[in-house]
Amino acid sequence: xxxxxxxxxxxxxxxxxxxxxxxxxxxxxxxxxxxxxxxxxxxxxxxxxxxxxxxxxxxxxxxxxxxxxxxxxxxxxxxxxxxxxxxxxxxxxxxxxxxxxxxxxxxxxxxxxxxxxxxxxxxxxxxxxxxxxxxxxxxxxxxxxxxxxxxxxxxxxxxxxxxxxxxxxxxxxxxxxxxxxxxxxxxxxxxxxxxxxxxxxxxxxxxxxxxxxxxxxxxxxxxxxxxxxxxxxxxxxxxxxxxxxxxxxxxxxxxxxxxxxxxxxxxxxxxxxxxxxxxxxxxxxxxxxxxxxxxxxxxxxxxxxxxxxxxxxxxxxxxxxxxxxxxxxxxxxxxxxxxxxxxxxxxxxxxxxxxxxxxxxxxxxxxxxxxxxxxxxxxxxxxx
Amino acid sequence: xxxxxxxxxxxxxxxxxxxxxxxxxxxxxxxxxxxxxxxxxxxxxxxxxxxxxxxxxxxxxxxxxxxxxxxxxxxxxxxxxxxxxxxxxxxxxxxxxxxxxxxxxxxxxxxxxxxxxxxxxxxxxxxxxxxxxxxxxxxxxxxxxxxxxxxxxxxxxxxxxxxxxxxxxxxxxxxxxxxxxxxxxxxxxxxxxxxxxxxxxxxxxxxxxxxxxxxxxxxxxxxxxxxxxxxxxxxxxxxxxxxxxxxxxxxxxxxxxxxxxxxxxxxxxxxxxxxxxxxxxxxxxxxxxxxxxxxxxxxxxxxxxxxxxxxxxxxxxxxxxxxxxxxxxxxxxxxxxxxxxxxxxxxxxxxxxxxxxxxxxxxxxxxxxxxxxxxxxxxxxxxx
Numbered sequence: 001x002x003x004x005x006x007x008x009x010x011x012x013x014x015x016x017x018x019x020x021x022x023x024x025x026x027x028x029x030x031x032x033x034x035x036x037x038x039x040x041x042x043x044x045x046x047x048x049x050x051x052x053x054x055x056x057x058x059x060x061x062x063x064x065x066x067x068x069x070x071x072x073x074x075x076x077x078x079x080x081x082x083x084x085x086x087x088x089x090x091x092x093x094x095x096x097x098x099x100x101x102x103x104x105x106x107x108x109x110x111x112x113x114x115x116x117x118x119x120x121x122x123x124x125x126x127x128x129x130x131x132x133x134x135x136x137x138x139x140x141x142x143x144x145x146x147x148x149x150x151x152x153x154x155x156x157x158x159x160x161x162x163x164x165x166x167x168x169x170x171x172x173x174x175x176x177x178x179x180x181x182x183x184x185x186x187x188x189x190x191x192x193x194x195x196x197x198x199x200x201x202x203x204x205x206x207x208x209x210x211x212x213x214x215x216x217x218x219x220x221x222x223x224x225x226x227x228x229x230x231x232x233x234x235x236x237x238x239x240x241x242x243x244x245x246x247x248x249x250x251x252x253x254x255x256x257x258x259x260x261x262x263x264x265x266x267x268x269x270x271x272x273x274x275x276x277x278x279x280x281x282x283x284x285x286x287x288x289x290x291x292x293x294x295x296x297x298x299x300x301x302x303x304x305x306x307x308x309x310x311x312x313x314x315x316x317x318x319x320x321x322x323x324x325x326x327x328x329x330x331x332x333x334x335x336x337x338x339x340x341x342x343x344x345x346x347x348x349x350x351x352x353x354x355x356x357x358x359x360x361x362x363x364x365x366x367x368x369x370x371x372x373x374x375x376x377x378x379x380x381x382x383x384x
Numbered sequence: 385x386x387x388x389x390x391x392x393x394x395x396x397x398x399x400x401x402x403x404x405x406x407x408x409x410x411x412x413x414x415x416x417x418x419x420x421x422x423x424x425x426x427x428x429x430x431x432x433x434x435x436x437x438x439x440x441x442x443x444x445x446x447x448x449x450x451x452x453x454x455x456x457x458x459x460x461x462x463x464x465x466x467x468x469x470x471x472x473x474x475x476x477x478x479x480x481x482x483x484x485x486x487x488x489x490x491x492x493x494x495x496x497x498x499x500x501x502x503x504x505x506x507x508x509x510x511x512x513x514x515x516x517x518x519x520x521x522x523x524x525x526x527x528x529x530x531x532x533x534x535x536x537x538x539x540x541x542x543x544x545x546x547x548x549x550x551x552x553x554x555x556x557x558x559x560x561x562x563x564x565x566x567x568x569x570x571x572x573x574x575x576x577x578x579x580x581x582x583x584x585x586x587x588x589x590x591x592x593x594x595x596x597x598x599x600x601x602x603x604x605x606x607x608x609x610x611x612x613x614x615x616x617x618x619x620x621x622x623x624x625x626x627x628x629x630x631x632x633x634x635x636x637x638x639x640x641x642x643x644x645x646x647x648x649x650x651x652x653x654x655x656x657x658x659x660x661x662x663x664x665x666x667x668x669x670x671x672x673x674x675x676x677x678x679x680x681x682x683x684x685x686x687x688x689x690x691x692x693x694x695x696x697x698x699x700x701x702x703x704x705x706x707x708x709x710x711x712x713x714x715x716x717x718x719x720x721x722x723x724x725x726x727x728x729x730x731x732x733x734x735x736x737x738x739x740x741x742x743x744x745x746x747x748x749x750x751x752x753x754x755x756x757x758x759x760x761x762x763x764x765x766x767x768x
Contacts, residue, residue, distance in 0.1 A: 024408050027431065030727035046411070047431060285722050285745065300719030307691040307745070335684030338669050343414035361669065361691070 009034055010297075011069030013056050014076035015042030017344045018273050021281070022075065022289040023047035029293065036065045043345055059083045066092050073250065073296050075272055077105055078153060095197070095249040095296040096271040103246070104271055108151040108178050114266055117245040120238060121266045122257075124180040126151070130172050133179055142179055151176040183265060185257040188218070189225055190276035191239035193252045194291045197298035203239060204284065204304045206232045207276050220372055221312040222365070223279045231258060238264045246271075250295045251288060253277060275314070275357075282340050282359045283310030308338075309365035311372040315341070315356035315381055317349035323383035325349040332378045336371055338362050341379075355381050393418055394681075395453030397440050398460035399426030401728045402657050405665070406459065406673040407431035413677065420449045427729055443467045450476050457634065457680050459656055461489055462537065479581070479633040479680040480655040487630070488655055492535040492562050498650055501629040504622060505650045506641075508564040510535070514556050517563055526563055535560040567649060569641040572602070573609055574660035575623035577636045578675045581682035587623060588668065588688045590616045591660050604756055605696040606749070607663045615642060622648045630655075634679045635672060637661060659698070659741075666724055666743045667694030692722075693749035695756040699725070699740035699765055701733035707767035709733040716762045720755055722746050725763075739765050 010026065012019050015037030023044055026033050034050040035042070045051045054061040056076070062083035066072045071093045072084070084098035103113050108126040115121070125142060127133055136142040150159035150173065162182065163169050188209040194202045208225030209218045225232065239254040246252065246269075253274030255267045277288035286294070286302025294301055317325075325347060333339050343356040358375050362368035394410065396403050399421030407428055410417050418434040419426070429435045438445040440460070446467035450456045455477045456468070468482035487497050492510040499505070509526060511517055520526040534543030534557065546566065547553050572595070576588040592609030593602045609616065623638040630636065630653075637658030639651045661672035670678070670686025678685055701709075709731060717723050727740045742759050746752035 020411070024411070027404070027408070027729075028724070028726050030729040046433065049430065290724075294718070299715060302718075303721055307747075331683060334678070334686075337687055340412070340674075342412050345411075345414040363691075 008032060008071075009069045011036070011066060011072040012044070012048070013062065013065070013072070013074035013079045015039070015044030015048075015051070016075060017043055018289075019044040019075035020047055020344075021342075022273060022292060025287070025290040025293055028290075031293065031297075034065070034069055036062070056080065059086075063087060066094070071095065071296055073272075073292070074101075077101060077271065081105060093296075096246075096252075097249065100246045100248055100271055104269060106151050106176075107149050107268070108176065110268065111178055111180075113245070114242075117241075119242050119245060119266055120264060122147075122181045122183050124178045126176075126178045128176055130169070130174045130177050133169060133177075136179065145182050147180040147182055148172055149178050149180060151178060183257050184260050186260060186262075187225070187227060187258040188267070189227070189235050189256045189258055189264075190221075190274070191235055191254050191256070192274060192277045192280075192288060192304075193239050193243040193248070193254060194295050194301050194304065195243055195248050195250070195252070196295045196301055197249055200301050201240065201243065202301045202304045203236050204277060204280065204288070205306060206235045207279070209276070219313070219376065220369065221276050221279060222369065223283055223306060223310045224365070226365070227258065231262060231264070234262075234264050238266060242266060242269060251277070251292045275312075278342070278357050279310030279312045279359050279361075281342075282338075282361045283308055308361045308363050309368045311360045311365075311368045313358045313360070313372055313376050314354060315343075315358060315379065317351050317353040317355055317381050319351045321381070321383040322350045323348065325355060326382050326384055328380040328382050329378045333358065333375045336360075336374060336378075338368065339371065339375060349381050349383050392416060392455075393453045395420070395450060395456040396428070396432070397446065397449075397456070397458035397463045399423070399428030399432075399435070400459060401427055402673075403428040403459035404431055404728075405726075406657060406676060409671065409674040409677055412674075415677070415681075418449070418453055420446070440464065443470075447471060450478070455479065455680055457676070458485075461485060461655065465489060477680075480630075480636075481633065484630045484632055484655055488653060490535050490560075491533050491652070492560065494652065495562055495564075497629070498626075501625075503626050503629060503650055504648060506531075506565045506567045508562045510560075510562045512560055514553070514558045514561050517553060517561075520563070529566050531564040531566050532556055533562050533564060535562060567641050568644050570644060570646075571609070571611060571642040572651070573611070573619050573640045573642055573648075574605075574658070575619055575638050575640070576658060576661045576664075576672060576688075577623050577627040577632070577638060578679050578685050578688065579627055579632050579634070579636070580679045580685055581633055584685050585624065585627065586685045586688045587620050588661060588664065588672070589690060590619045591663070593660070603697070603760065604753070605660050605663060606753065607667060607690060607694045608749070610749070611642065615646060615648070618646075618648050622650060626650060626653060635661070635676045659696075662726070662741050663694030663696045663743050663745075665726075666722075666745045667692055692745045692747050693752045695744045695749075695752045697742045697744070697756055697760050698738060699727075699742060699763065701735050701737040701739055701765045703735045705765070705767040706734045707732065709739060710766050710768055711739075712764040712766050713762045717742065717759045720744075720758060720762075722752065723755065723759060733765050733767050 015035045020043040033048040035044045035048040056079040062080045066087040145164045148161045192204040205224040207223045210220040212219045243252045253270040257265045273288045281287045338361045360372045399419045404427040417432040419428045419432040440463040446464045450471040529548040532545045572593040589608040591607040594604040596603045627636045637654040641649045657672045665671045722745045725742045744756045
């Protein structure tokens, strides 16, 4: 597969922010791209060669799009996986594979996959319907509190709930789900693994999600994680084992808990560029987006080390504001050392909507963390 | 001027590689952009919001385009400067200014500007026509060898010739020109100065053009230049003085000679992102393209320091090859440490055509330089 040949075409399912950031690097390498997205206003429309509007969950739409490209990838998991399998059988190179995506799309299947492959993860039970959890509680197979997760479309934090009582349980939708042991953890960590078609493997440094002490929300993604070397090595090794089990091609972002006992448990994975790797655009020798292209086009992997330390802050809509977005004090943060805002270009804000991210890089990680706090305290995503 | 307001529009004259690279950063900041270029295949067409086809040298075309934007800039000097002046008078913000561009477009005017502002430059004489040089030679105002430069459109090395004899002289076009003293120099240096609307000033580190020992062609741009601190300080100070004299808004790339006596002489300037600053995409805290946007939108300037050392190699078409381009051994260089190719996407190669560039970054400058040589010896821009 030589993407430099004149007729090569890369197809991307999904035209959102992740796709847009990947497309910057397709331009750098002069890769011809086609994007499919349901929205005529998808951010990627301005950076690809061919843009088509269509439903990513519709079998025939995805098959028709995929037949027209040489390599097919996705920037979002919520796509028709049967279509990917059909395309693979017809000889289209689909990376990551339909098999990997099918396993990941369903959280019960994903968790079972970890158990079967000896990958450490929190204990869990799976249920066809939420109501069946009651039987498990009655028979003492499960106790409050536990974590309920919808098996399907539990994408980006939705479909996850800590259940402390029967009234919590009754409020949940009656769908296929898992009930997972609630793990007290010291740190939430992530490692992005890159693996190309010929099997070359590299890991990015372990990053740490720092939580707001009261709000229990991720405030900062910090690279490298401020943890002992032995823990970092353990996290890397678990991440590599996970990517190997999937025989993965592409990036695999592995989110993990470091427990009170310093065990490492896999929480979940994402088979694509990931929020925990956004710092890499400014911080790393090779950004995660360029690396994803290197993986799926079977090019040699780039250096995953960092040039400088990086901290990322998500820009989300402030509470109490809905309407035409205003980035209050963005000029202030542009005046701070090593600060790069990435504005996603959504015209409307609403509470907690993801509107962008800001990366802070510095040779000294404590200084980067200090400036990140200044950024967080200065900027606000409000409405006119 | 608040570019975050909903109706703001940035206009860019020229849709070439420099514009394309700047457009990546307009996307990051969500700036609405309109581009004018004579070619329907201009690289920028895929990265801007509005793309128009038109002649950049036609007065009415440029005026019509400019009336439709809030801030107007250019990525190429060869545009209709009278149109820019009209637009300024009508209230459009044009950065850099028409006055600066008018001075720079004509090499005789540019050199006179240096003399009048006490900016060190090689001695010169100006002539309405090349044939008038004979009189100066007869009267011993000038001696062989000297450097002949066409006053107009002497862009990117064309229109420059070392004249050693009357037969050299007779071969030249009979146009407005200058004859410049031939300066033996140790190094060719460049400094990019950034100045925003409110007058905040920063310089990028001094870079060095390393020449091929035989071919007398720039082979590598190296940042930082391997010169004594005192020389670097002198070069920075000359560059700052030059930008101040122009009351420049935007980037000003100042190319200089370090003479055998360690004098610094300004050779020429470019009022835009420049080849000597391409390393900044991977090497600097703020790339020159982002910095240009910060300057002309009157945002605070970003840090111009380097994260790591950088070396840039131009990718030009190999001699003896014309036709559909092939980047021979590009996969080999992608496997080297800290190597990023930027392919400009031109489909046809010919000898010496500029097809892209490659940046090599490393914590250690000698190692970057060593890898750059490996890159140079590996890759070849040939045809099918």
